[in-house]
Amino acid sequence: MIVVLKNNVQEEKRTQLIEWIESQGLRVHVSTGDYQTVLGLLGNTDRIDMELIASMEIVDTVKRISDPFKRCNRKFHPEDTIVDVAGVKVGHGNFCVIAGPCSVESEEQIKEVARAVKTAGAQMLRGGAFKPRTSPYDFQGLKADGLELLKAAREETGLPIVSECMGVTDLALFEDVDVIQIGARNMQNFELLKAVGRLSKPVLLKRGLANTLKEFLMSAEYIMSEGNDRVILCERGIRTFDDYTRNTLDLAAVSMLRELTHLPIIVDPSHATGIARLVPPMALAATASGADGLIIEVHNDPMHALCDGAQSLKPEEFDRLMRRIGRIRDIISES
Numbered sequence: 001m002i003v004v005l006k007n008n009v010q011e012e013k014r015t016q017l018i019e020w021i022e023s024q025g026l027r028v029h030v031s032t033g034d035y036q037t038v039l040g041l042l043g044n045t046d047r048i049d050m051e052l053i054a055s056m057e058i059v060d061t062v063k064r065i066s067d068p069f070k071r072c073n074r075k076f077h078p079e080d081t082i083v084d085v086a087g088v089k090v091g092h093g094n095f096c097v098i099a100g101p102c103s104v105e106s107e108e109q110i111k112e113v114a115r116a117v118k119t120a121g122a123q124m125l126r127g128g129a130f131k132p133r134t135s136p137y138d139f140q141g142l143k144a145d146g147l148e149l150l151k152a153a154r155e156e157t158g159l160p161i162v163s164e165c166m167g168v169t170d171l172a173l174f175e176d177v178d179v180i181q182i183g184a185r186n187m188q189n190f191e192l193l194k195a196v197g198r199l200s201k202p203v204l205l206k207r208g209l210a211n212t213l214k215e216f217l218m219s220a221e222y223i224m225s226e227g228n229d230r231v232i233l234c235e236r237g238i239r240t241f242d243d244y245t246r247n248t249l250d251l252a253a254v255s256m257l258r259e260l261t262h263l264p265i266i267v268d269p270s271h272a273t274g275i276a277r278l279v280p281p282m283a284l285a286a287t288a289s290g291a292d293g294l295i296i297e298v299h300n301d302p303m304h305a306l307c308d309g310a311q312s313l314k315p316e317e318f319d320r321l322m323r324r325i326g327r328i329r330d331i332i333s334e335s
């Protein structure tokens with residue numbers, strides 16, 4: 001249930017109402033916007049007398065929210081959320097490009113890619129240290145050493161770092177990582193979602209391979225219900241019957257999520273297509289669709305990459321793409 005207050009309500013009356021709602025056994029999420037204040041009621045609202053609340057002098061409207069997701073719901077929080085990552089803002093018109101290799105392979109590799117993507121204009125550096133691989137015989141990542149190399153690349157370039165955590169037991173290693181990525185395969189690892197929800201650190205939550213938007217938002221809700229509001233959603237393609245691309249990029253999801261949630265939404269054209277030459281057109285389309293940013297795989301030597309070489313852009317291709325993304329941004333910001 002949400003309670004929209006009238007404009008310019010006295011602080012004291014607002015507090016009284018919140019205390020009264022809390023005395024009914026509910027929790028209140030307050031969203032203070034430029035124009036209106038929205039109180040989101042969390043808990044079992046069945047026994048709450050809607051008419052009584054609606055009749056209060058300071059109340060404008062009362063609505064029941066049937067969606068199962070509350071904290072990430074735009075109805076609860078009408079204004080866009082901006083997630084701040086060490087000074088880099090994502091959301092509400094703040095467009096952010098995260099780039100880097102699929103996996104951290106060596107100091108030389110990660111530093112070379114970090115320098116290149118920074119020069120091209122990326123705002124954050126990605127790099128997997130713990131890799132979710134379909135085969136147990138494939139490269140599993142450099143793990144803790146990989147995270148150290150990422151930090152060294154951050155030290156040199158100043159780019160905040162993004163890396164995937166696959167399990168609760170590894171979380172302690174991510175203390176000094178700027179954004180924790182929850183990968184597609186772990187989108188419904190509820191214990192992991194709850195654990196990152198207890199941290200005060202931004203989380204990049206990727207959509208599961210075969211998950212609906214409602215399930216995706218319920219996973220964001222798991223993180224937020226533990227107190228962490230700094231969630232960035234990532235559409236990375238879903239499994240369909242397409243036979244030539246790795247996944248199907250669901251760009252309509254960006255527009256639909258925009259209506260449903262206030263959280264920033266970015267797009268991963270690399271895992272969505274699996275083919276480097278398809279990454280630029282899909283990155284441009286995602287930009288035009290109004291996404292809040294992109295996460296793109298870039299490798300200095302894709303032919304010898306230990307993971308996902310086929311979908312990785314070379315630094316010069318990324319540089320060219322960044323200039324084209326800039327032009328699309330100019331066009332959409334004019335309209």
Ligand code: PEP
Pocket residue numbers: 102128132164182183184185206236268271
């Ligand atoms: C990744 O970004 O490195 C990754 C494994 O992506 P996803 O979880 O979307 O497959």
Ligand code: MN
Pocket residue numbers: 102103271297307308
């Ligand atoms: Mn990858």
